[in-house]
Amino acid sequence: MKRKNVIKKVLPAGLTLLALLMLGNLCLVIRETKFFLNWKADFKDWQEEVVCMLAEEMADMLVPTGSYLSEDHADTLLEWMLTYIGQIIPVQGYLNEMVIKNEEGKNPFEEESSFYLEVEEMELETDGGEEETDSLEILETERQDELGTAEMNSEYGGSGVEVLESVEEAENRRDGWEVTVWQQENIVYYQPLEGDGGGEEETQEVFLSRLLQSSAYSLEKLKDFDFFMQKFFTVRETTSIRSGELSAEELLSHDARMKGGNESPQILIYHSHSQEEFCDYIAGEAGRQILDVGTYLSELLSETYGYYVVHDRTPYDVKDGVMDKNAAYTYAGEGIEKILEAYPSIEVIIDLHRDGVAEGVHLVTEVDGKPTAKIMFVNGISRTTLQGDISYLYNPYIQQNIAFSFHLQLAASQKYADFIRRTMISAYRYNLHYREKSLLVEVGAQTNTTEEAMNAMEPLAKLLNEVLG
Numbered sequence: 001m002k003r004k005n006v007i008k009k010v011l012p013a014g015l016t017l018l019a020l021l022m023l024g025n026l027c028l029v030i031r032e033t034k035f036f037l038n039w040k041a042d043f044k045d046w047q048e049e050v051v052c053m054l055a056e057e058m059a060d061m062l063v064p065t066g067s068y069l070s071e072d073h074a075d076t077l078l079e080w081m082l083t084y085i086g087q088i089i090p091v092q093g094y095l096n097e098m099v100i101k102n103e104e105g106k107n108p109f110e111e112e113s114s115f116y117l118e119v120e121e122m123e124l125e126t127d128g129g130e131e132e133t134d135s136l137e138i139l140e141t142e143r144q145d146e147l148g149t150a151e152m153n154s155e156y157g158g159s160g161v162e163v164l165e166s167v168e169e170a171e172n173r174r175d176g177w178e179v180t181v182w183q184q185e186n187i188v189y190y191q192p193l194e195g196d197g198g199g200e201e202e203t204q205e206v207f208l209s210r211l212l213q214s215s216a217y218s219l220e221k222l223k224d225f226d227f228f229m230q231k232f233f234t235v236r237e238t239t240s241i242r243s244g245e246l247s248a249e250e251l252l253s254h255d256a257r258m259k260g261g262n263e264s265p266q267i268l269i270y271h272s273h274s275q276e277e278f279c280d281y282i283a284g285e286a287g288r289q290i291l292d293v294g295t296y297l298s299e300l301l302s303e304t305y306g307y308y309v310v311h312d313r314t315p316y317d318v319k320d321g322v323m324d325k326n327a328a329y330t331y332a333g334e335g336i337e338k339i340l341e342a343y344p345s346i347e348v349i350i351d352l353h354r355d356g357v358a359e360g361v362h363l364v365t366e367v368d369g370k371p372t373a374k375i376m377f378v379n380g381i382s383r384t385t386l387q388g389d390i391s392y393l394y395n396p397y398i399q400q401n402i403a404f405s406f407h408l409q410l411a412a413s414q415k416y417a418d419f420i421r422r423t424m425i426s427a428y429r430y431n432l433h434y435r436e437k438s439l440l441v442e443v444g445a446q447t448n449t450t451e452e453a454m455n456a457m458e459p460l461a462k463l464l465n466e467v468l469g
Contacts, residue, residue, distance in 0.1 A: 177306045186314040190302035195263045204255050216414040222248035239427035240385045254403035257469035262308040264345035269294050270312035272332045276354040278450045288450040294352045300461035333431050348437045355442035363444050365418040367459050373444025373452040376421040377405035384427040393429040400436035407467045416459050
């Protein structure tokens with residue numbers, strides 16, 4: 001009986017794989033045919049949509065085989081099939097991002113690791129509400145002129161700037177920084193009104209010494225590759241990393257400190273998947289989505305630490321009112337490029353997400369007496385195990401990106417030992433190629449509360465300040 005059930009499950013999945021392989025060969029032929037050259041862009045969009053749809057169907061068929069095959073065998077089979085398809089049909093990591101989720105960042109090759117794969121649910125609810133501004137003070141036109149409204153209009157090309165807030169009283173500020181907040185379309189700006197001279201006070205040698213002294217591990221311990229990988233990284237089964245590519249000494253040699261001062265934008269925060277919410281989310285109620293967590297992080301970085309932050313609240317995963325996570329990274333990339341063109345002074349880019357895990361998993365710890373969602377960094381190395389380097393996903397800043405997240409992990413290793421999960425090394429790029437200091441941050445998961453996610457922004461902001469200097 002069980003054998004028949006296995007055949008019923010595996011046979012449709014095998015036929016689906018065969019169809020995808022045939023589609024892949026057809027795609028390759030058409031891509032080389034000059035007759036279709038003018039249709040290339042439209043065809044690529046169609047190709048990606050079909051592949052992702054078929055991959056979802058195949059995942060739905062394969063995941064239940066865990067009840068007939070062993071969990072490890074079923075899940076490994078699913079990941080291998082999706083990886084192979086993704087290499088034949090060059091889709092920019094959408095299959096990996098949309099279909100495959102690792103339960104807790106566990107390495108599937110470790111002993112006693114279950115390597116649970118979850119098909120991420122498509123969350124079709126969109127937040128139709130506008131950002132709450134009841135507590136924000138609208139300033140007079142004269143004040144807007146003082147802040148250079150006309151200059152900002154011309155610089156970003158928008159139709160108008162709405163000044164939302166001015167933090168003028170010391171008792172209303174977290175750490176003495178006076179910040180002006182204004183919004184232009186979906187972009188919110190947090191500008192400290194006092195300048196600083198940038199991060200030149202501390203030399204790189206002094207910084208590294210301070211970072212190592214505050215960590216839980218000695219440099220000698222970090223030189224042990226096995227220990228280093230076990231403590232700080234998880235490598236997806238779809239990719240591979242060699243010992244020479246991840247070295248603690250090499251990562252520590254990168255200078256991740258902020259170079260420019262806060263007279264110009266320094267940090268960009270955005271959300272490829274803007275509609276991700278937490279377990280206490282109520283449809284239509286504002287304040288309980290990853291967008292709102294990004295707002296709190298922006299406030300902390302500007303008001304507490306004096307950084308000039310740009311928060312992009314554009315819903316890149318919603319197209320024409322419909323959820324479209326497949327193309328979110330493409331749309332987000334277009335938005336990032338536009339912002340960076342207007343503000344080349346930006347040095348740090350943070351894509352803030354919420355992870356997806358099994359319903360029984362609760363990624364929470366305690367920081368400063370508060371229940372706090374754990375966070376995880378994701379680094380894409382643009383290389384798969386079977387294909388090797390992915391040339392069309394070139395990222396010149398792979399080492400710098402990993403170094404930046406490693407510095408943050410090291411800074412947290414003693415003070416917030418359980419706060420940061422091991423960094424996920426994945427095969428794709430995730431728009432981490434625009435700046436040396438680019439982060440993809442997973443804040444908790446769908447099983448965390450909004451409060452836990454908000455609380456996580458306080459240690460994250462503090463760690464960012466310690467590393468950026």
